[in-house]
Amino acid sequence: xxPMKQHRMSxxxxxxxxxxxxxxxxxxxxxxxxxxxxxxxxxxxxxxRHVLTRHEQAAVHAAEGYARSTGKVGVVLVTSGPGATxxxxxxxxxxxxxxxxxxxxxxxPTQLIGTDAFxxxxxTGITRPxxxxxxxxxxxxxxxxVIHEAFHxxxxxxxxxxxxxxxxxxxxxxxxxxxxxxxxxxxxxxxVKGDAAAIERAVEMIAAAKKPVxxxxxxxxxxGPEACAKLTELVRVTGYPITLTLQGLGAYPGSDKQFLxxxxxxxxxxxxLAMHGxxxxxxxxxxxxxxxxxxxxxxxxxxxxxHVDVDAASINKNVRVDLPIVGDAGSVIxxxxxxxxxxxxxxxxxxxxxxxxxxxxxxxxKCLAYAASDTVIKPQFAIERLYAATKDRDTYITTEVGQHQxxxxxxxxFEAPYHWMTSGGLGTMGYGFPSAVGVQVAHPDxxxxxxxGDASFMMNMQELATVVQYGLAVxxxxxxxxxxxxxxxxxxxxxxxxxxxxxxxxQPDIVKLAAAFGMTGLRVDKPADLDxxxxxxxxxxxxxxxxxxxxxxxxxxxxxxxxxxHDNMLLGELVGGHGxxxxxxxxxxx
Amino acid sequence: MTQNExxxxxxxxxxxxxxxxxxxxxxxxxxxxxxxIESLTVSEVDHHECLSRINIVTTxxxxxxxxxxxxxxxxxxxxxxxxxxxEGPSVQRELALVxxxxxxxxxxxxxxxADIFRARVVDSTNESFVFEIVGKTGKLDAFIRLMEPLGLxxxxxxxxxxxxxxxxxx
Numbered sequence: 001x002x003p004m005k006q007h008r009m010s011x012x013x014x015x016x017x018x019x020x021x022x023x024x025x026x027x028x029x030x031x032x033x034x035x036x037x038x039x040x041x042x043x044x045x046x047x048x049r050h051v052l053t054r055h056e057q058a059a060v061h062a063a064e065g066y067a068r069s070t071g072k073v074g075v076v077l078v079t080s081g082p083g084a085t086x087x088x089x090x091x092x093x094x095x096x097x098x099x100x101x102x103x104x105x106x107x108x109p110t111q112l113i114g115t116d117a118f119x120x121x122x123x124t125g126i127t128r129p130x131x132x133x134x135x136x137x138x139x140x141x142x143x144x145x146v147i148h149e150a151f152h153x154x155x156x157x158x159x160x161x162x163x164x165x166x167x168x169x170x171x172x173x174x175x176x177x178x179x180x181x182x183x184x185x186x187x188x189x190x191x192v193k194g195d196a197a198a199i200e201r202a203v204e205m206i207a208a209a210k211k212p213v214x215x216x217x218x219x220x221x222x223x224g225p226e227a228c229a230k231l232t233e234l235v236r237v238t239g240y241p242i243t244l245t246l247q248g249l250g251a252y253p254g255s256d257k258q259f260l261x262x263x264x265x266x267x268x269x270x271x272x273l274a275m276h277g278x279x280x281x282x283x284x285x286x287x288x289x290x291x292x293x294x295x296x297x298x299x300x301x302x303x304x305x306x307h308v309d310v311d312a313a314s315i316n317k318n319v320r321v322d323l324p325i326v327g328d329a330g331s332v333i334x335x336x337x338x339x340x341x342x343x344x345x346x347x348x349x350x351x352x353x354x355x356x357x358x359x360x361x362x363x364x365x366k367c368l369a370y371a372a373s374d375t376v377i378k379p380q381f382a383i384e385r386l387y388a389a390t391k392d393r394d395t396y397i398t399t400e401v402g403q404h405q406x407x408x409x410x411x412x413x414f415e416a417p418y419h420w421m422t423s424g425g426l427g428t429m430g431y432g433f434p435s436a437v438g439v440q441v442a443h444p445d446x447x448x449x450x451x452x453g454d455a456s457f458m459m460n461m462q463e464l465a466t467v468v469q470y471g472l473a474v475x476x477x478x479x480x481x482x483x484x485x486x487x488x489x490x491x492x493x494x495x496x497x498x499x500x501x502x503x504x505x506x507q508p509d510i511v512k513l514a515a516a517f518g519m520t521g522l523r524v525d526k527p528a529d530l531d532x533x534x535x536x537x538x539x540x541x542x543x544x545x546x547x548x549x550x551x552x553x554x555x556x557x558x559x560x561x562x563x564x565x566h567d568n569m570l571l572g573e574l575v576g577g578h579g580x581x582x583x584x585x586x587x588x589x590x
Numbered sequence: 591m592t593q594n595e596x597x598x599x600x601x602x603x604x605x606x607x608x609x610x611x612x613x614x615x616x617x618x619x620x621x622x623x624x625x626x627i628e629s630l631t632v633s634e635v636d637h638h639e640c641l642s643r644i645n646i647v648t649t650x651x652x653x654x655x656x657x658x659x660x661x662x663x664x665x666x667x668x669x670x671x672x673x674x675x676x677e678g679p680s681v682q683r684e685l686a687l688v689x690x691x692x693x694x695x696x697x698x699x700x701x702x703x704a705d706i707f708r709a710r711v712v713d714s715t716n717e718s719f720v721f722e723i724v725g726k727t728g729k730l731d732a733f734i735r736l737m738e739p740l741g742l743x744x745x746x747x748x749x750x751x752x753x754x755x756x757x758x759x760x
Contacts (some may be wrong), residue, residue, distance in 0.1 A: 124611055131624050133666040137612065153666055186607060186671040313660035316653060 011171040012041040012139045015104065020047045021180060024075050026066065026441055027051070028059040029289055032079025034106025036118060036300035039077075045321075051441055051470060054462040056083050058434035060090020060161075064099045065131035065438030066447030067566050068421045069396055071224060074438065075155050076103040078340030083125065091161045093128040097247060100159035102150045103131075109169040110138050123165045138167065140175030148180040155188025158311040159222055164452055173563040177485070191310060194327030194335060202282075202323055203339040204304045207320025209280035210351035210356075212240045215263065215292075218247030218424075219285015219309060220329045221417040222256045228252070228328025228417045231284065231566075234337050236345050243271035245286050246409055246424045247346075260359065264292040265560050268404040269569060270359055272558070275300055276566035277358070284308040288318040289425070290590075292509075296546045298565025340556030367558045368410050369574050377527050379404060379479045379550040383411040386477060389534045394446040397438045398422065399434040400433060400456030401509035403485035403556045407452045430459025433476060437463055440472040447475070449536060454480040464517040467543040475537050475544045478510065481552040493570075494587055510547035525549035528560065562589035599649045600675040601682060601752045602659060605760055607667040608634050608642040615665050616644055625650060629684070629714065629727070629749040632723050641669065643760070645752050646729075672760055674752050682752040686730045687712070688721045690740030700740040707733045718743075 009017070017036060019027070025301070026049045031039045056078045063074030075092075078087050084105040094101045110115040111346050124136045133153050135146045143166075150162040206212060212313040220231050228251045235242045235258055242252050243263040253260055261268035263275055272294075275281065281303045288307075293299045296319055305321040307314075308329060315324040327334055339345075372378045397412055398421040399405040405422055414420045421439060423431035436450040457478050467474050486501040514521025520540050524533040526548070537544045557572035563586025570580065595756035606612045613632055620627050629647040634640075648673050649656060653671070662671045675681035688709070690700045697719075704711065707729065723733050727750060734745055754760070 125614065128611070128615060158664075185666075188666050311664065313657065315660070317657055317660075320653065332739055441599050 005405060007177065008174045009177060010037065010041075011143050011166070011173050011175060012037040014140070014143045014177050015154060015166070015171070016041045016048065016173060017177055017471065018144050022148070022151045023072070024048055024465070027075045027077050028053055028062040028066070028438065029077030030054075030056050030059055030079065030083060032083050032119070033081075034080035034108060034168050035077060035104075035166070035171075037168065038104070038106070038166070051437070051466070052178050053434060053437065053466050055460065056086035057089050057430070058437070058460050058463050058466070060087050060094065060101065060103065061428075061431050061434035062438035062441070063101050063103075063432075064090065064094050064097075065421050065435030066442045067099050067101060069418050069439040070442045070554045071418060073100045073151055074100055076101060078105050079101065079119065080106040080108055080123070081121045083119075084121050084123040088126060088130055089357070089426075091163065093423055093426040093428045094161040095130055095132060097423065098159050099161065099217060100154040101161040102154050103161060103163045103476060104145075105163060105165050106171075107165045107167040110167045113167065116512045119376045120435075122149075123163065124333075127163045130161070131201060132158075132164050134163035134165065136165045136167075137170055140170050140173040143175055144178045145183045148178075148183045148558070149185060149203060150205070151180075152183070152185065153188060153219060158219070158314075171331045173528060174242050181345075188547075191312070191326050192328045192331050194308065194325040194332040196335065198323060199332060199335045202325060203325065203336050203343070203345065205304060205306060206238065206336075207283060207287075207345040207347065209256065209339060210348055211277060211279040211355045212238070212282065213274045213278040213280075214240055214242035214282045214284070215245075215275060215286055216242060216248050216251055216284045217245035217286030220248060220251040220333075223285065223328055223330035225417050227333060230330060230333045230337060233561045234333055234340070236463065237337070239352060240347065241274055241356070243267070243274065245289070245292055246422060248418040250414035253415045255415065255557060262365075262409050264289075265294070265516070266410065266556055266558065267560075268410070269365050269558055269571070270362040272357055272560065272569060273362045274565040278303050281305045283321070284333065285310075287311075287314040288320070291424075293319060294560045294568075295563055298567070301565070304520065365571070365575055367571060367575055368509050370572060371530055371574050373551065374527050377525065377530055377548060379407050379481065379554055380411050381527065382477075382479055382524070382530060382548050382550060385530050386534055387449070389531065389538060390449065392446060394443070395419065396436075396443060396446055397451060398432040398435040398448070399451045400453050400459075401427045401429045402453045402456060403489065403554075404451055404479040405454040405479075406486075406556045407479070412451075429456040433457065433474070436474045436476070437466055437472055440467075440474050441470070448473070449475045449477050451548045452476055452478045453485060454478055454482065455484040455509060461513075464514070464519065464543070465547070468518050471542060473493050473542050475546065477537070477546050478548060479550050480510070480547050481550050481554070482507065483552060486556070492555070494582055510545055514545040520544045521547070523547040523549070551581055562586040597649055597651060598656050598675075599647065599653060600663070600673055601680065602646045602648060602751060603674055604644040604646065604662055604668060605670040606642050606644060606665075607669070608640045609667060610644065612667050613644070615667070616630050616646075616662065616682060619661055619665065620648070620658075623661065625654065631749040631751050645750055647750050658755045670760055672754070674754055677754065678758070679755040680752050681755055682726055682750050683724055684730055684750050685722065685724045685748045687746045688723060688724065688734060688735050688737055689718060689744035690721065690741045691718045693717055696740045698752055700737060702708065703733070703740070705738050709733060713725045729754050
């Protein structure tokens with residue numbers, strides 16, 4: 001095909017056409033000088049909707065919420081310089097939590113690159129360690145191919161964010177368009193199928209286990225709802241216990257009796273002790289993060305570990321495993337089920353019965369119990385009541401970062417994937433509200449609740465204008481304790497309760513704040529009024545800001561303190577009081 | 591779960607697309623994750639396919655070495671990663687240009703040692719030599735050490751180029 005015969009179009013037109021061909025329905029962004037040709041092209045078409053956030057960081061989190069609640073690639077559009085640097089936190093958040101994004105950034109014209117031009121930043125340099133991959137497109141003839149490739153890289157293998165930096169002169173230059181199927185990458189080949197022999201050995205190990213545990217994470221969710229259904233089938237045919245990571249919640253039904261709850265630093269007593277005491281650990285799509293393992297020296301001392309992950313670099317990174325399998329979680333689980341059924345395997349019923357009896361004694365500690373109160377709202381109680389009021393609806397939950405996030409993970413139960421959006425790896429305060437914006441855009445008729453904290457909310461509260469502008473019915477449920485609660489909890493544990501800068505003074509009047517933005521605001525401070533307030537929040541059309549005044553002194557337990565292993569948990573006072581002291585070495589850990 | 595904590599030195603060859611920023615990705619990976627680079631060489635090796643080869647000499651525990659290879663392997667423009675140390679024998683060569691400024695006995699002695707090491711004189715004035723020496727890293731280290739008391743002023747080393755012995759190709 002001679003280039004002369006092809007239809008020529010501007011770079012901006014090429015970008016829009018490529019987005020449409022990639023199935024993009026919505027873009028989250030913020031305009032600026034270096035992306036004006038792209039915004040003009042957006043203006044002229046009706047296929048793609050643009051949602052204007054009030055900060056580029058929020059645009060990225062919104063795209064994350066969109067992506068994680070749909071399984072599609074989230075798309076962001078920001079300008080050069082400060083637009084791109086504001087996006088960096090969101091990009092790293094997406095990288096650590098494996099969220100597929102394509103972020104288009106404007107750049108100064110190619111002839112000005114390197115001259116410290118107005119709003120110039122070395123965007124590919126800055127975002128290189130914050131993205132799965134990035135591109136600077138200097139020639140309009142490469143543009144269509146790069147956009148298609150960016151989507152392919154973002155969504156396949158271990159998903160992640162991809163930046164495409166677009167100099168302004170490339171946006172206006174004329175070039176040829178090519179279709180996605182014409183693009184073949186020279187080196188990028190993400191694995192899918194796991195090694196058959198390894199899978200067979202894994203299944204034999206699983207069948208022979210006496211004290212097994214499944215430990216699964218966000219990789220299963222990323223593999224899709226079908227992979228989650230297959231995981232559920234595998235766990236049920238074996239009858240084995242399963243624990244999920246923070247990102248894995250929803251991959252297996254949260255109210256099922258084989259589910260031990262979340263594991264890790266604020267995981268349940270039964271999940272962590274099952275991990276510590278197991279003889280065979282089946283890790284699928286989980287990355288042995290330090291928040292999960294605690295002290296790796298004391299991690300699962302008697303376990304043979306099978307690790308399934310699509311990212312070879314996640315295997316043997318923090319913990320040495322016995323049987324690595326590189327492959328997509330869904331594909332490998334499928335193959336495991338086929339081997340299990342093909343060989344007519346069954347678990348060691350006697351050993352399993354004994355193991356479950358042991359687990360039930362741990363479960364009987366009721367580690368999530370807390371002292372109920374009829375005078376002050378306990379934050380755990382607030383989550384429980386929110387769960388009771390929303391569990392029979394199509395509800396999506398996002399969170400910020402801190403105590404409220406851990407209480408949400410502990411006390412809200414997720415039955416299906418794609419319904420839980422939280423910042424795990426990067427721990428980004430201010431993630432939840434803009435993320436909820438993206439979730440609500442993707443699911444306009446569903447109930448979307450951002451479980452928030454009073455400190456986190458302030459980090460991206462400018463998005464109130466966004467939800468009002470688009471009539472997005474996001475419910476922001478603030479557990480207001482007047483502190484940066486998790487910071488305060490650590491200061492109590494490690495620094496003699498010296499609350500250095502963790503007290504939230506000069507808090508805004510949340511109800512008036514809502515009114516100022518033209519939306520509904522509610523306040524509740526008595527346990528007796530909580531249910532009615534939650535009901536009003538749900539019934540009120542449009543966005544609602546809810547200020548839930550909770551017990552300011554409450555802390556989040558169980559907790560594995562820094563430097564300790566899974567069998568060394570701090571428990572709440574109601575559950576038998578306190579465990580280990582933090583060691584001097586632990587004090588230096590995060 | 592016993593972990594072998596001995597520190598090993600490995601030479602890793604990486605075939606990459608010769609595109610802007612690719613070396614930055616590799617170097618950034620090492621600095622960002624706290625891995626060591628003892629030596630690094632990079633040059634285009636296939637102009638038609640636009641491929642460059644990066645040779646990296648690195649140190650770490652076996653678990654860290656495996657991690658380095660896995661991390662390199664998941665960079666998008668990386669085609670192949672080979673551990674030349676663990677995957678059979680390899681040839682490793684480095685070139686150094688060594689400037690020695692001296693007169694009299696020290697000048698004569700430097701020339702004599704250069705002869706022993708089969709270093710070539712590639713530049714000469716009345717008071718200086720520039721020697722070119724090719725060999726394994728250890729040989730270059732030894733030569734440079736011997737030149738130190740003889741008026742050594744400048745050293746320029748290429749870093750290690752390495753290739754597997756035998757018929758196998760990258």
